[in-house]
Amino acid sequence: MADAPPVEARGLTKRYGSTTAVVDLSFTVPRGRITGFLGPNGAGKSTTLRMLLGLVHPTAGEALVQGVRYRSLSSPAREVGAVLEADGFHPGRSGRNHLRVLATAAGVPAGRVDEVLAEVELTGAARRHVDGYSLGMRQRLSVAAALLGSPELLVLDEPANGLDPEGIRWLRNFLRSFAADGGTVLISSHVLAEVAQLADEVVIIHHGRLVAHESLESLTARAAGATVVRSPDAARLRERLAAEGVEATEAGEGALHVTAAPERVGEVAAAGGIVLHELRGEGASLEEVFLQLTGDET
Amino acid sequence: MSRLVAAEALKVVTTRLLLWLGLLLLGLELLVIALHVSQDSLDSLAEARNQRDVVSIAAVSALIALIVGIVLAAGEYAHGTAAPTFLAAPVRERVVAAKLVVGALAGAVLAAAACAFAWGLAALLLSLRSVSLHLGSGAVLRVLLGTILAAAIAGAMGVGFGSLTQRQTGAIVFAFIWLLVVEPLLAIAGIERFAPGHALASVVEAGTQGSDLLSFGAGLALSVGYVLGFAILGALVVRGSDVT
Secondary structure (H helix, E strand, C coil): CCCCCCEEEEEEEEEECCEEEEEEEEEEECCCCEEEEECCCCCCHHHHHHHHCCCCCCCEEEEEECCECHHHCCCHHHHEEEECCCCCCCCCCEHHHHHHHHHHHHCCCCHHHHHHHHHCCCHHHCCCEHHHCCHHHHHHHHHHHHHCCCCCEEEEECCCCCCCHHHHHHHHHHHHHHHHCCCEEEEEECCHHHHHCCCCEEEEEECCEEEEEEEHHHHHHCCCCCEEEECCCHHHHHHHHHHCCCCEEEEECCEEEECCCHHHHHHHHHHCCCCCCEEEECCCCHHHHHHHHHCCCC | CHHHHHHHHHHHHCCCHHHHHHHHHHHHHHHHHHHHHHHCCHHHHCCHHHHHHHHHHHHHHHHHHHHHHHHHHHHHHHCCCHHHHHHHCCCHHHHHHHHHHHHHHHHHHHHHHHHHHHHHHHHHHHHHCCCCCCCCCHHHHHHHHHHHHHHHHHHHHHHHHHHHHCCHHHHHHHHHHHHHHHHHHHHHHCCHHHCHHHHHHHHHHCCCCCCCCCCHHHHHHHHHHHHHHHHHHHHHHHHHCCCC
16 A cells, blocks of 8 residues: 555544544545644544554544554554553563563564664663653653654654653654654644644644644644735735735735735745835744634643 | 564563562462471371372462463553554454463463472472372372463463453452352352362362362363353453553
8 A cells, every 4th residue: 555645534533432532533644744633632632543553443434554454554563653651661671671572572573672772762771670761761662662663654642741851852853853764753742832843734633623734834824914024015015915816914004914924925025026124924833823723722 | 473472471571470479379388388297297198198288289370370361461451551562463362362372371380380399399398207208199290280281271261351351450359259259159059160260170180179179171171161251252352442
């Protein structure tokens, strides 16, 4: 299934008794991109990811990874690496033995264990019991487990939870490096600033429903008043923007409110030889857009 | 399948569970055999039947094997390791099958060690009291081999029961209450011999049992039936459950 998207949710629904966690959720994750999976706490992110990974059974719909259900993957560790919560370890087992167990079950050569431990900088603590690990070390161990089969796809559920700033920086650099090598990443988070620094695309859900799925740039730009531009020739600029399909409204004293990114407005002005006195984005951060879409429930 | 068995075996030997339970078992054997040999009269100890009773404490290993089996299956949920386990091996029935094999192997190994220790300790202490040994008799060997077989079955039974309940502590507590309280109460109705604990006991007794137990063959068949029943139900529950 080489042409299939790495991750595809088709009409996913999950009900727990009378509670509906996810409702008719459909989206795809493009290959070679970092996709942020956002939503307030309790939005259904973890449930969705667990349905994709075959851990939770959908009430309706289908969750596909590399074009097939996770259960049907012939060698899942080589296709997908998953980082879930940081407590999936036996406290009395060493980090190295935890990975040996998973490598054995997945049919991954034993030598790979020491390689991934080095990759996540845990070699020095590899023989210590996991109950002596800090939260950051456990997250690194989770990442090491995800990397065992050298997968092209990583699925991470709130990986920054509980990490200190150094750990967050390490994770960010790691994921950037992984994506730069052609990997695909689906990362859930409610730490919006973290995702804003990483993601190419965002999928936003609220109350288990999809509320947005687009590139980070377009999501940011479509917020109201995305750009404020001031020009002595504001009327002509407004005409040229309209010709390009970009809506602009007068904001007084030669200023325009433009529903496009500053880069786009600047390009239109330059093409028309229009002088600008001011060009600035108007606070359309991902967080503001997110709050518009989901309410103040973060 | 073989790699899943290897992975499950690795789980057992990379924690101290088996070590601590093994030491507990050997300590219990040391205490019981030492008391038995030191308290009984020389005439009594000289009888082959009584020497068989001395080493039969090794049968406690079947109970320990049951606990090991429960921990092997339900411990995945207690420690949250079910998720990484099923991510590596998403066909969950195969994982349960691998655990059944490893539960049986762990039970057999534990029981073999317990039998060897009990036999050696009994031989030493009886010799110290200058009692002629009958530890090579058929009755003694039958109970030791029966113990190893029963422990293997108990280990697999524990895996099936642990898979079914997915509650480590609850399953162990329930097993103790069942064996110590419920099965004796079943004697009132005269049906205790068909209960899992008594079926396993008839395997341990290996043909030397009294009237309150099934024959070896019937006990073995019933015990294996319990294993299959728990395993099938457990695999269905594991397959159908959400790992959250």
